[in-house]
Amino acid sequence: MSKSQARWDILRNAIVEKKLTGDGDSSFSNSVRRFGSFDLFARKQCNCVVNSDKPTTRKTKEECRWFSYTCQEVPESLDVWIQHPEPITSVKDVLSFNNTGNVCIWPAEEVMAYYCVLHMHKFRNRSVLELGGGSTCLAGMNVALNCKNSHVLLSDGNVKCVESLQQVIEMNTKNKNKVDVSASVIRWDNPSHYQKHEEKFDYILCADCLFFDEHRPNLVDATYAMLKPEGTAFVFAPRRGNTLATFVDLCMDKFSQVSESDFYCPLVSLKHERARKNNQHYDPDLHFPIMVELMK
Secondary structure: OOHHHHHHHHHHHHHHHOOOOOOOOOOOOOOHHHOOOOOOOEEEEOOHHHHOOOOOOOOOOOOOOEEEEEOOOOOOOOOEEEEOOOOOOOHHHHHOOOHHHHOOOOHHHHHHHHHHHHOHHHHOOOEEEEEOOOOOOHHHHHHHHHOOOOEEEEEEOOHHHHHHHHHHHHHHHOOOOOOEEEEEEOOOOOHHHHHHHOOOEEEEEEEOOOOOHHHHHHHHHHHHHHEEEEEEEEEEEOOOOOHHHHHHHHHHOOOOEEEEEOOOOHHHHHHHHHHHHHOOOOOHHHHOOEEEEEEO
């Protein structure tokens, strides 16, 4: 089975076999999601089941999809509430623009979010865009809540994902002042979507969005167009055969500086090595994110 086919099998399972939970569970069969998470964040389901005193609004644990994500390595960081995606129930949802982000939180997104929390100083007083963040944008939300005076735009090319992001924003900004975060549909294959944001962002974040061959050049063009002069993009993605190398080659023709690193965080490296030794489902080529840094 090809790696791209395995990815699409996740969507098939979501609609036909309903095996996905989207919560980092690693019980998925016959797919790259057999390895679900590096466990960089502590996850806790919301307590609406306990606190709801109205039987008509009370939810079971199966119905409630809100979880808090806590970075215990950085105690001063705020929790981020994420709504795990609903099971996909229609063929229309599967066939809509790049719906993989509406199925689960991928390990690369988790790692990128952790990197952002560790390096909060980079994003303070800066404009930040997360591209292709699916229905959660865990990294972008961490920046919005934990980096003072940041201006954050969360985005995805899928309308349903962005609708979910609006709910995530509402949940996380209740009773909080001076949190500048919004969400928008941005498709890389549609210049009208990104030209209105031309040279607008100091930083662009993107996790595991390289698996579709036809969209890689579009992603490079859109990222370059929306970065400010001397701006920086961080792209986290596994090598996945030649996928990452092909993307890096495209970037070399566009950006002034391009670098990649497989050692950007000691804890991530430690968990990577442990998974290689102890988890039979762990495949570094599919699961371990490389960090690509692009400077305009």
